[in-house]
Amino acid sequence: MTIIGALTSHLDPLTLLITVVVGLGMYLLYWSTCVQRFSSRNVPPYPIRPWPLCGHLFMLTKQPLEQLQKWRQKTGDVFSLDFAGRHMVVVNGFESLKDLLVKKADKLARPETFLMRLHGDYGLGIINSYGANWKEQRTLSLSILRAFGMGRNVIAQKIDEEVEVFINELAKFRGQPCDVKLLVHTSVANVLNSIIIGQRYEHGDPQFGHFLRLLNNLIARIAGTSVLNHFRLLRYLPGDPFEANVLKKLASELKSMLMRFITRERKKVEESEKTNTDSEDSTERVNFIYEYFKEKKAREARRENTRLDENNLSAIINNLFGAGSETSGNTVLFFMLHMLHRPEEQEVIYAEIKDVVGTHRRPNMQDKPRLNYLNAAIMETQRLSNIAPIGLQRLVLSDIEIKGYTIPAGTIVMPILDSSLKDEQTWGDPENFRPSRFLADDGSLLQPEQFIPFSFGKRVCLGEALARMELFLFLSALMQKFRLEQEADDLPDTSGIYGITISPKPFKVRMIEREGIP
């Protein structure tokens, strides 16, 4: 719902008038101090004069990336925007992004959003925290995930279990046109279930279905409430026109579901301590929550000062599900879309798999270094159809210099990852899907430093290794087993829909089984 729609349908004329007058007065007051504050400093310029009250906010609604690129051409790599009185700075281009995200990383935190305030999780977990707490939570989370990926590689095993179900479910369509979105997202969420809570669910399980609906419902509503980040007064409007209370209810239901798993695993750790039965081989034991508690207990036993606790753990689980399901799922879907557009690329990938792996077994992680064309096609999907093109925002803690401009403390910075992934000078023809750009003349895989779909610096995506493994195992099995064919004469569009991440528009595909694949 638009602001105007929400205001007019929920307020009587007098309240509306008072709201407008008070809002305007506050804005003018803010604006005059804002102009004074910035006029004396070397801050990045505006590309265009901001509108009263909302600044540039509503100039960015429909195709934000395209608009940001137009402004970049006019103003340069680094420019300012005004979001309802809040100073924002947009940073483009590989060198400026590196300066910001790698060299100046210590002077950056995350800004608090309305949603974080609603959840009460600003400063908790990984995504929304910074400083010492972020460091402790991130370091432990990463080391748990790394340990799962080492030796017998529990993560690869868990993904492979899910891949088998995924492939069998796809085969059930028997080449009929199907919308695979739910299947893809369910499979990817199930990988996270296995890793985080230690159990997977059957597709169609009512409890899992409820969890997925909650998560999707929550994610779908977040974009609608983002206006509240900038117009704080609107939070107090009667009638909940932006559904903030619905969001709060959904979030607390999700949290209490997760708390049940947290309690279960805490009890398991306490039980195993009492009975001394913590067997290394127990696959049931291998889950993120259990390992987190085990480490918490160990630090407490050593009387270390630790911030490991249930509030941080619950925030981390939210972070992992929030950041880890849509992202990988949408990348799988974009890959399928690009394959539909390019039957000839499908045949190259299939021939490579047939040559390296054969058709008697599914590809595994040992095959990955030898399936370079497939790896290049996955990278090209992530470059061209990046699901997080605007990156994650930063809050500047103390003044920094980028490209000769001063970005003052308190500013929110938007790092535009797409500006590196689609840079014409780097890629030549950035708008074309051309996997061979990632291959050297001898067929080996290139890793250009400008390829940053997972961002870079100390805040680089925590799930990068997991996501790469998922993408490889799901997509190699998919390309080995099926040829993808379009449903109708018109090929589905490869452009995305803006939300929390970029997702493909709904499409149908025929999954045609190749001969002789298990």
Ligand code: HEM
């Ligand atoms: C194709 C899949 C994925 C892509 C493209 C992706 C991309 C990103 C990007 C661009 C960021 C922002 C980094 C920054 O702030 O500069 C990020 C952060 C993060 N991602 Fe991912 N991600 C993916 C999958 C995953 C998965 C599978 C997980 C975990 C299960 C995950 C967990 C996280 C977390 C926890 C952060 C916050 C890191 C921090 O603030 O320290 N991501 N991701």
